[in-house]
Amino acid sequence: MIAIEEIGRMSPDNIGLVTVLAGEDLGQYAQMKERLFEAVAFDKDDLTYSYFDLSEEDYATAEMDLESLPFLSDYKIVIFDNFQDLTTDKKSYLDEAALKRFEAYLANPVDTTRLIVLAPGKLDGKRRLVKLLKRDAKVLEANALKEADLRTYFQKQAHQAGLIFESGVFEELFIKSNFDFSDIQKNLAFLKAYKKDGHITSKDISEAIPKSxxxxxxxxxxxxxxxxxxxxxxxxxxxxxxxxxxxxxxxxxxxxxxxxxxxxxxxxxxxxxxxxxxxxxxxxxxxxxxxxxxxxxxxxxxxxxxxxxxxxxxxxxxxxxxxxxxxxxxxxxxxxxxxxxxxxxx
The missing domain is CATH 1.20.272.10 (Zinc Finger, Delta Prime; domain 3)
Incomplete structure (x- = not known):
């Protein structure tokens, strides 16, 4: 099962203590992030959830929320977005002291907190933090899919959308989309809106999908x-x-x-x-x-x-x-x- 499908099985009740979403395929990453928020029913106005963009907010403030007890609920979900310090990206938002404190938290996470770490980009496997996360956390990575996985996933998506492709036309969709995850997703949406009866021909591919x-x-x-x-x-x-x-x-x-x-x-x-x-x-x-x-x-x-x-x-x-x-x-x-x-x- 590919990572984006794993997210479909997640819910606020079955999410682990620490979940990490990362990956180099930023189009797929954006889709996975959106689905993860839907899976855990994120609501910015609900006190059960806390969201921190580490590129803009101080880690000390986020840390306090991470370790505090939930308000009128059994647990709370805390989201750390743009945790670039875990990736090969040259950007760094946390100093060494903050990274050490985060590492200490991972060694003994609060059992009433469900932490979601979002890190767009390639995880830096050389970092101790990343090694700890891969060992102890649920890590979901948005990386380029193998052809077979890509086809299987979008065949399911097309079926759910009620789209039926004539022989060879599904291949045309992939070629037209340069076998790119986000482009295929976007072009399926174009086809669904363009062809109400869901029957897709080669002519529909050329007419409905804008040329790049x-x-x-x-x-x-x-x-x-x-x-x-x-x-x-x-x-x-x-x-x-x-x-x-x-x-x-x-x-x-x-x-x-x-x-x-x-x-x-x-x-x-x-x-x-x-x-x-x-x-x-x-x-x-x-x-x-x-x-x-x-x-x-x-x-x-x-x-x-x-x-x-x-x-x-x-x-x-x-x-x-x-x-x-x-x-x-x-x-x-x-x-x-x-x-x-x-x-x-x-």
Whole structure:
């Protein structure tokens, strides 16, 4: 069972002495935080509950409430929000003395207090406090889900929302949402509002879900690669009207072509998809989304390594020319697209 589903089984009566909610997937974290508040029936006007934002309030004040007896009830729920000191975030709101006192509380928690600690970000496993919490508390982490867990969770969500997807369309939803938890959640809501009968087709995905900048840049790249220059110019004009800057557009396109080149080179050395993900993650120093690799392999199939190198060089030179003020950036950007298209067609 994934963490967000565990929260669904929690209530004011079964919550433990200490519960921690943390995680790097901030979209999922926000959903889990909202559901946790619902699960424990949080009410800011109810004296059974106390809420402290540690980024704004002094720990000494929160500590007094943590250790005091409940008022007209068997127990009370105390919430410490933005406890960044537990994460790898460089922000720190508690001094060493306060952290020592909190550690002492964890060693002997008050049995009439139910403490909820909210820490957006990655828990710092090297900290003694985090080790103690992982040993003695209920720790829920909003981290990127495995594909199978992501699909299973949202299949349940779609069923509860009364949505029925035609064959292959559920996959389109995931692709459209970049396999991002919060984007899938948001797009399911779009579909539910858009299609009252709940029957979702491929056309509904394209019509109901707004295009992201990444979607538009992907379309732009495909237009250029296919030599559809007029269509590419129209899309660029629309993006400029929406306030997008040419330098930002170049950076995103450059990122796409670099990914194409990286997977092509690794694939040419006999690497399979999972090996490419591992190698790129190691090279870039961050976990690469496996779906990025899957789609980059698919979309770069007809592109040669030599062509990709030329396209990347063109984009880098254009970026430099824009930033040094050689010519108007709109002109330079349009010329770059023409060069990339012409090289592909040559």
């Amino acid at each position: 900048l990444q979607d538009n840049i992907f379309d732009l790249t495909q237009m250029v690669l296919r030599g559809k220059i007029d269509a590419a110019r129209d899309l660029v004009r629309d993006l400029r009207l929406q306030g997008e800057d040419d330098v930002k557009l170049i950076a995103i396109i450059l990122g796409q072509f670099r990914m194409f080149l990286q997977v092509k080179i690794l694939a040419s050395h006999g690497k399979n998809e999972s090996q490419i993900v591992a190698d790129l993650s190691d090279y870039l120093g961050r976990k690469v989304n496996p779906y990025q690799v899957k789609f980059a392999l698919r979309d770069s199939r007809t592109l040669s390594i030599a062509y990709l190198k030329t396209a990347i060089k063109t984009l880098i030179e254009t970026d430099y020319a824009i930033k040094t003020g050689t010519y108007e950036k709109e002109y330079l950007f349009d010329i770059a697209l023409l060069k990339i298209a012409h090289t592909k067609l040559a």
